[in-house]
Amino acid sequence: MKLLIKNGRVIDPATKLDAIKDILVLNEKIVEVQDEINQEADEIIDAKGYWVVPxxxxxxxxxxxxxxxxxxxxxxxxxxxxxxxxxxxxxxxxxxxxxxxxxxxxxxxxxxxxxxxxxxxxxxxxxxxxxxxxxxxxxxxxxxxxxxxxxxxxxxxxxxxxxxxxxxxxxxxxxxxxxxxxxxxxxxxxxxxxxxxxxxxxxxxxxxxxxxxxxxxxxxxxxxxxxxxxxxxxxxxxxxxxxxxxxxxxxxxxxxxxxxxxxxxxxxxxxxxxxxxxxxxxxxxxxxxxxxxxxxxxxxxxxxxxxxxxxxxxxxxxxxxxxxxxxxxxxxxxxxxxxxxxxxxxxxxxxxxxxxxxxxxxGIDKGTIQVGKIADITILDSNLEYEIDVNTFASKSNNSPFHGSKVKGKVMFTIVAGEIIVENGELKH
Missing domain, CATH: 3.20.20.140 (Metal-dependent hydrolases)
Structure with a gap:
């Protein structure tokens, strides 16, 4: 599977990269990180305005x-x-x-x-x-x-x-x-x-x-x-x-x-x-x-x-x-x-x-967005404000003191080994 992530603010502490980049994922691995990648892909995520992090x-x-x-x-x-x-x-x-x-x-x-x-x-x-x-x-x-x-x-x-x-x-x-x-x-x-x-x-x-x-x-x-x-x-x-x-x-x-x-x-x-x-x-x-x-x-x-x-x-x-x-x-x-x-x-x-x-x-080879690495990637909206609702949790339990708290920053996509698990803030499967 080929996945293309475009226009996101890529923040990778391992390499100190903080810039707008496109990321191309082929099957499980990152194959390109460039200013602009124009290729066809099975799925394209427009990450404009989002942070793209390991x-x-x-x-x-x-x-x-x-x-x-x-x-x-x-x-x-x-x-x-x-x-x-x-x-x-x-x-x-x-x-x-x-x-x-x-x-x-x-x-x-x-x-x-x-x-x-x-x-x-x-x-x-x-x-x-x-x-x-x-x-x-x-x-x-x-x-x-x-x-x-x-x-x-x-x-x-x-x-x-x-x-x-x-x-x-x-x-x-x-x-x-x-x-x-x-x-x-x-x-x-x-x-x-x-x-x-x-x-x-x-x-x-x-x-x-x-x-x-x-x-x-x-x-x-x-x-x-x-x-x-x-x-x-x-x-x-x-x-x-x-x-x-x-x-x-x-x-x-x-x-x-x-x-x-x-x-x-x-x-x-x-x-x-x-x-x-x-x-x-x-x-x-x-x-x-x-x-x-x-x-x-x-x-x-x-x-x-x-x-x-x-x-x-x-x-x-x-x-x-x-x-x-x-x-x-x-x-x-x-x-x-x-x-x-x-x-x-x-x-x-x-x-x-x-x-x-x-x-x-x-001691694991993770935690970075670099060519050749496994494509474990999180994409978040750093500006989105929302109220925590424990009733929406995917966990079996909801014992949290933060219910009703107003917070800023929400996960939009979670990608594990090139597979989209969370899409637009919701579990894909």
């Missing part, structure tokens, strides 16, 4: 399958990703059963091949059953196709065991994704510890639980040489610890989620469980620090931590409701609104954090 990459997604298909499936999660402009997503291992064996990795890969509309890369757990006791066979999981290891949703509290996992990950040349939370300091907390939690009578979850583990994992990564990726940094102290590590030249990267740079604990109410996530929404001071971290490059990845839950699960008392919100279909718009429209980030810097930087972390 397909977005999300390194932190919960697809819930196997085991929790009432929340999300590989099929519905991949469609949600496509609607958000993501062409590659990494799924976390806290499924049932846990992604701790070759068989479960193969299950996810087979399901992806048959049902997913975007690229899905599985992340393996660090310990068997995520019980924190026995290390998985990292080498075998890597051979089966994982892109990294993580105990996401939990933390490996045994530092000696984590160090051994890091050594094996280093040998296999894969990153360790760290969910930073000291279990001994959490003690049933449900929102950020502070005056707001006290006023609501909700048990608080302090910053120290996150920052202690960030510090520990940075030290272990320094001693093992592994590529450490800090998931969902949410505190000012976490940003500072990350910045200091980078200044020392350590092999550490960090991500932030849109909800942590767009919202604060002020929106939390007892009857609003879609404001409950882990790590929790913090203070304005933390948000400011996160934004500064994005500006100065301390935080180089924007990820969603897409965490779908059934409405009945969220419709409980605040302390009983599960942590997490969906994010795949709102991330780009929230980022465009909070970071680009406010001129905190340039378009190039913003797109970089959702394309080439995640690709470099994963």
């Amino acid at each position: 397909g977005l990459i999300d390194v932190h997604v919960h697809l819930r399958e196997p085991g929790f298909e009432h929340k999300e499936t590989i099929e519905t999660g991949s469609k949600s990703a496509a609607m958000g402009g993501f062409t590659t997503i990494c799924c976390m291992p806290n499924t049932q059963p846990v992604v701790d064996s070759v068989e479960i990795v193969q299950y996810i890969k087979e399901k992806t091949k048959r049902q997913a509309v975007v690229n899905v890369l599985p992340i393996g757990s660090i310990t068997k059953g995520q019980m924190g006791k026995e290390l998985v066979d990292v080498e075998k999981l890597v051979e089966s196709g994982i892109c990294g290891i993580s105990e996401d949703g939990k933390t490996v509290m045994d530092s000696a065991l984590l160090k051994k996992a890091m050594e094996q990950a280093k040998a296999a040349n894969i990153p360790v994704f760290s969910h930073c939370e000291d279990h001994t300091l959490v003690q049933g907390g449900a929102m950020n510890a502070g005056k707001k939690a006290e006023a609501l009578g909700i048990k608080g979850l302090g910053r120290d639980a996150e920052e202690v583990i960030i510090a520990r994992d940075i030290i272990l990564a320094r001693n093992t040489g592994v590529k450490l990726h800090l998931c969902h940094v949410s505190t000012k102290g976490g940003v500072e610890l990350t910045r200091e590590a980078k200044q020392r030249g350590e092999n550490v990267t960090a991500e932030v989620c849109p909800h942590h740079f767009a919202l604060t604990e002020d929106i939390v109410e007892k009857d609003f469980t879609n404001s409950k996530m882990n790590p929790p929404l913090r203070t304005g001071e933390d948000v400011d620090a996160i934004k500064q971290g994005l500006v100065d490059g301390t935080i180089e990845v924007i990820a969603t931590d897409h965490a779908p839950h059934h409405a009945d699960e969220k419709n409980q008392e605040f302390h009983q409701a599960p942590f997490g919100i969906v994010g795949l279909e709102t991330a780009l718009s929230i980022g465009m609104t909070e970071l680009v429209a406010t001129k905190l980030l340039t378009p190039m810097s913003f797109i970089e954090k959702m394309t080439i930087n995640p690709a470099k972390l994963l």
Whole structure:
């Protein structure tokens, strides 16, 4: 199939290209990027007035399958990703059963091949059953196709065991994704510890639980040489610890989620469980620090931590409701609104954090629009203003605090390996 994209503003951080260009795709690959291409094609997209960027990459997604298909499936999660402009997503291992064996990795890969509309890369757990006791066979999981290891949703509290996992990950040349939370300091907390939690009578979850583990994992990564990726940094102290590590030249990267740079604990109410996530929404001071971290490059990845839950699960008392919100279909718009429209980030810097930087972390040949590369491409209307409506989501779940928010910037086309998945803002199939 031949696809021609004309007149779009091509923004490719990998090559620092920002110019009006035409792009010719033949079958799965980009074959030309020129000022003007006049050829017949099976499909022509007029991208005038739109941004044409590399397909977005999300390194932190919960697809819930196997085991929790009432929340999300590989099929519905991949469609949600496509609607958000993501062409590659990494799924976390806290499924049932846990992604701790070759068989479960193969299950996810087979399901992806048959049902997913975007690229899905599985992340393996660090310990068997995520019980924190026995290390998985990292080498075998890597051979089966994982892109990294993580105990996401939990933390490996045994530092000696984590160090051994890091050594094996280093040998296999894969990153360790760290969910930073000291279990001994959490003690049933449900929102950020502070005056707001006290006023609501909700048990608080302090910053120290996150920052202690960030510090520990940075030290272990320094001693093992592994590529450490800090998931969902949410505190000012976490940003500072990350910045200091980078200044020392350590092999550490960090991500932030849109909800942590767009919202604060002020929106939390007892009857609003879609404001409950882990790590929790913090203070304005933390948000400011996160934004500064994005500006100065301390935080180089924007990820969603897409965490779908059934409405009945969220419709409980605040302390009983599960942590997490969906994010795949709102991330780009929230980022465009909070970071680009406010001129905190340039378009190039913003797109970089959702394309080439995640690709470099994963060590995959994606995240760029260059001749010879796979044609994973996202086209967005940077000026379109709309109101987020969770009832239109392709995800099985709609647990989002952004329902009704007015945002700027919408995905119009998502192209995966040369195939149009989203066309004019709608799923094609």
